[in-house]
Amino acid sequence: MTRTAERDPAAMLAVAVQEARAGLAEGGIPIGAALFGPEGDLLGNGRNRRVQDGDPSAHAETSAFRAAGRLRGYGRTTMVTTLSPCWYCSGLVRQFGIGHVLIGEARTFLGGHRWLTRHGVRVSVLDDAECVALMRDFVEARPDLWSEDIGR
Amino acid sequence: MTRTAERDPAAMLAVAVQEARAGLAEGGIPIGAALFGPEGDLLGNGRNRRVQDGDPSAHAETSAFRAAGRLRGYGRTTMVTTLSPCWYCSGLVRQFGIGHVLIGEARTFLGGHRWLTRHGVRVSVLDDAECVALMRDFVEARPDLWSEDIGR
Numbered sequence: 001m002t003r004t005a006e007r008d009p010a011a012m013l014a015v016a017v018q019e020a021r022a023g024l025a026e027g028g029i030p031i032g033a034a035l036f037g038p039e040g041d042l043l044g045n046g047r048n049r050r051v052q053d054g055d056p057s058a059h060a061e062t063s064a065f066r067a068a069g070r071l072r073g074y075g076r077t078t079m080v081t082t083l084s085p086c087w088y089c090s091g092l093v094r095q096f097g098i099g100h101v102l103i104g105e106a107r108t109f110l111g112g113h114r115w116l117t118r119h120g121v122r123v124s125v126l127d128d129a130e131c132v133a134l135m136r137d138f139v140e141a142r143p144d145l146w147s148e149d150i151g152r
Numbered sequence: 153m154t155r156t157a158e159r160d161p162a163a164m165l166a167v168a169v170q171e172a173r174a175g176l177a178e179g180g181i182p183i184g185a186a187l188f189g190p191e192g193d194l195l196g197n198g199r200n201r202r203v204q205d206g207d208p209s210a211h212a213e214t215s216a217f218r219a220a221g222r223l224r225g226y227g228r229t230t231m232v233t234t235l236s237p238c239w240y241c242s243g244l245v246r247q248f249g250i251g252h253v254l255i256g257e258a259r260t261f262l263g264g265h266r267w268l269t270r271h272g273v274r275v276s277v278l279d280d281a282e283c284v285a286l287m288r289d290f291v292e293a294r295p296d297l298w299s300e301d302i303g304r
Contacts (some may be wrong), residue, residue, distance in 0.1 A: 002224075005239075006155045006209050041242060050222065054221055054222055056217065056218065056220075056221070056222050056223070056248075057209070057214045057215075057218040057219055057244075058218075060249040062214075065208065065209050066207055066208065066210075067187070068208075069206055069207055070202065070208050070209070070300065071208070072300055081234075086242040086243075087244075087246040087247035088240075088243045088244045088247040088248070089243070090243055091238075091239040091240045091241070091242055091243020091244065091246075091264070092209075092239075092243065094238045094239040094243075094291050095238045095239035095263075095302065095303050096208075096303035097242040111247075112243070141221045148222065148224055150247065151226060151247050151248035151249050
């Protein structure tokens, strides 16, 4: 068990940011995510892979969820993501009962995280400057790709 | 372009049912889906692959969406699924603006399809006897696996 984060929000977010940076370096969409267990144990991490794999279903959160493999009981897990989760990823959180969503920023995009709050999910927004900068620069540079990724 | 269905609901559903049957034969969860274009052209099809690939993110609808590859503008597409889409798959439909969801049955499981209706998605439920039987038999035989797949 890798206890990367020990439930420290900044340390948990750092894992997702590292994924986002790696995605950017690959020419992809710079959004990263990680799923942590109750003790801050890293269960899975991943990034948006639309460009890299030609896979429109590979959002950061779904990639992290996939990487964690088959599990039972997500109630005590935390999904950390650099960006407010879109409806697709919010639906994932609700369906599987992920208990906590820790969000890097919700300035450049607002997905379904308020809806999740109404359905009993604990949601924390860190308003992290690096997460904002990553997305702001990316959306400015590649508005077409960003629109594609969120179905606009 | 394979015009399997020519917009005939029963023919479109048959593609998803074939996927569900194939999944069952593989020891998997018998849910299938397919994404069709405006003229009934098959864009992608797939099935639940939790068991086959050890991939909890591979629901039938997300598999079909993935198989269709990178696209722009889902407004005139139809997602056909043998079972009412869970919140995860309903979120996919909403985020990408898929215009129409054609559902085999909603008796054994009710996901988010009424929510989709409220958000402007056209939803049709065929109440197909084979789809009901596939799921009813499966849930009876493997309640543990079904619970796992929907995060219970």
